[in-house]
Amino acid sequence: MADWNGANYREQWAGRVAFITGAVSGLGLGVAQAFADAGMKLALSYRKEADRAAAAAWFAANGHPEPLFVKLDVQDRARWAEVAEEVTAHYGEVHVLVNNAGVSVFGPTDEASHADYDWIMGVNFGGVQNGLVAFLPKIKAASGRRHVTNIASMAAFLPGPQAGIYTASKFAVRGLTDSLRYNLAPHRIGCSLVCPALTKTNAGISALGRPDDIGESGFPPVPEETLRQFGTAFEEGMEPYVVGCKILAGMTRQDGLILTHPEHGVDLAEEYMKQVRALPVEECPPGRAHIEHLRREAGKAADAGLFIHMDDLT
Template structure:
């Protein structure tokens, strides 16, 4: 199918990484639906499409934690385009603070947006994606934090680990239907993602992280000026979709980290024999995963 016949929906698609992905898709001829919350960002995005002589996206105001509105958005996309070929669950928040001091509000907000927003996108949009038929694709945007943890981003890291696990499992479920699934894990990208704490909703205002240190956070934000151009990440995302890659890494600078993870993981395994029964169960699990990845539907009956 030609790109100019395909439709992509990108949450948080009018700024930052989402807008980089949107521009890459538009350059490739996709028709677009983009969700947004900030009117100024929406206006800037609309101007880019107009200046470049592109079809204007279907702009949809959406808080990704609002399940009822997500359902309405699915119906609006269906009514406008009659199909959905690519779903990009991108919208998220980056919030930092010591995990041991976090409040329930910190957990509820960060997990609600970063993981819950992906869940809401899947539940709301997969019926239309499936109805459109084989060849569709889901991209769930995580972060290198889906692999790398640190002392100041515990809840953010937990949310991205959760997105990673969900995405890897979903790929097995949708392969038999001819729908691809990718996990996108970008590194440092030139966006305003660092300033999420400035836009924290009042409903989640009871933070355990203490009073916001605006000067320190703004200084931290200068690191993002060194990040990759969001358009480049978007172009790599598109190439990953076309290759049906399960994992899309956009940044090359993490070999040392993955080597350490690999070596530490192997070293943590007990150096002792495992009983034949357990070895057989793990063999069946691996065989089932390979079969699912190749397009076969696997049930729990295949695992024993």
């Protein structure tokens, strides 16, 4: 981003405390770097000590305060509760949550085992769920500019033949975030869904990190050299820092949806037209039309910051 200057965002974000998952490598680190350049205070989750050390070295070399590093498996709910208390105790308040941690694991869905579902959904959707339950009370209790950002993927719009469970997890994050936005608006808390595309990370070899205790996969075995060859595609991806800058810019604008890669316009247009063509051409009964009108008006009211209750929908 040629026009990016972190100083331009300091007025709104300097001193804000952000907790980012999966934040010591890849996209998470890119987000953390962009936030640091805007003057934010950071708490970053990690799994591997080597990645934590490398991230710490970057912050030191670039003149930023060392973040609070917390070890976290995003599927561990008990640890999530501990981390929320640790971050609050360290900084006093938490203003921003970025649910970023995820795994990119592919295989034919018709051969998937329960363990495949449990792992991929547990990290990609369960990790977001756990983050919200642990940190939303802290963010609601804080003051000033606050934001929740859930990072999904373009897979949240575009399914593929080898990515059934991965796609399901990202569709789930999309639906959750789009609904959560209505709930957070009355609290004056921003909420963004981020759907990045190809980014220069090690996501292509996520399958090599499958936990030993997760259970047997139903996917056909893929040789490590094949996975690593697949991973070379990510070398053509956007730099994580650039994606992180675009995310912070979108948060600053209060964008509900942040798309970072321009090349998917044709895909989104085709997907939209496919949905439009599937609609039947027929009259809608007045009673049903009235219910849908109430739904639309409730959505507008919620987006404007009003609390919506069940009896507003009938």
